[in-house]
Amino acid sequence: MSPSQPTVLVVDDEPAQRDLLSYNLESSGFRVIEAADGEEALMLLAEDSPDLVVLDWMLPSVSGIEVCRQIKSRAETRNLPIIMISARADEGDRVRGLETGADDYVTKPYSVAELMARVRSQLRRTRPATVGETLEFEDIILDAESYKVFRAEKPLKLGPTEFRLLSTFMEKPGRVWSREQLLDRVWGRDIYVDTRTVDVHIGRLRKALCQHGGEDPVRTVRGAGYALG
Template sequence: MSAVNVLVVEDEDAIREMLGLVLEQANFVVRAVADAHQAQAALSESQPDLILLDWMLPGLSGVEWARRLKKDRQYGDVPIIMITARGEEEDKIKGLEVGADDYVTKPFSPRELIARIKAVLRRSNKYGKSGRIEIGGIVLDVDEHRVSISDKHVVLSPTEYRLLEFFLTHPGKVYSRSQLLDQVWGRSSFIEERTVDVHIRRLRKVLAEHNREEFIQTVRGFGYRFSEQT
């Protein structure tokens, strides 16, 4: 298995050094920078497998840089874990809404951090699947990890991609939030059920740009269904 590259973006020197040490001890290849501008420069040199990004940064904030990054066709599928001192539910949801795949709240243990990183990396893998899935003009190429709708390339986050893949391979069936968490995020995930609603909303927004938002249907009192039939 090839080395996993992690880009750490943290403005506090002591925390940045600690994160680098913890990640290197876990056998990750680490590049650490102090702000979003340095991080953007690092991306242009080499694309990481995951970004560990502080919420509050000098100049361009981490949450705003994450928002821009997820809209970038070249880097939009790079997983992002936000580091935040904010514990309020609203702030956590905001981080997920801008495209972050997970978050850790300071203070956190090295063990928790590594567990979250590994969970996000597992969720972003292809799991050895191959082939092409197509429903209602939505085409998912598992081999190339690409999605297109009506022959137009669609940029999705790793979580949105996995969610769409699950829906496309299980059309017509109703799944509860807990079932979707198990199937898409994994049983060992730290994610709360409300996170499913956040990612469903983001995926619907992408599909709406191609007039396919009605494919994801809310089944009141239970969960969600993916179907061409309205």
């Protein structure tokens, strides 16, 4: 039982660099999608919903700086963390990358171990459950590292899917998630699941959260989806 696997988009035109990054990310438990240039990266962003982008500055067709600018200019991807990688080590280049919207800037050559730490640091901010953080909402505590959930200090029994649903809700309390978004986040795009399955597991989550009493914290938003609180 674990939180849903975070997805990292690796954008680099050098196959050896992509392979190195992908291997280390997958070994660290991340799902990886790859793009060889800026145009492909923007296309994949529209098709998939990555949780973080590792982006090379020097790319054919559309530069990494332009990809970064476009990501940060769109409301739906504005909060997507970007780690920019570049051989440009000058302070001016670093400042330009960060001012364009990059959340972190790593110069080549870099330590793979350090880069993995930076990836986890960014995900700790946007998807804390995936890196073992403890989440709290009202009287509910979710310990992502030990996969335990408590409400009013009493342990709750949740199935794996219900745990992933709850971790998704608790990462962004108040956000309304559509059934399709929950399918992508909790089940993944590689698995076909009918949207009605979401309703079934939401029902199981509600029952689990109220097994010791208390009000149902999961809110149904008619025509839109579900939210916590």
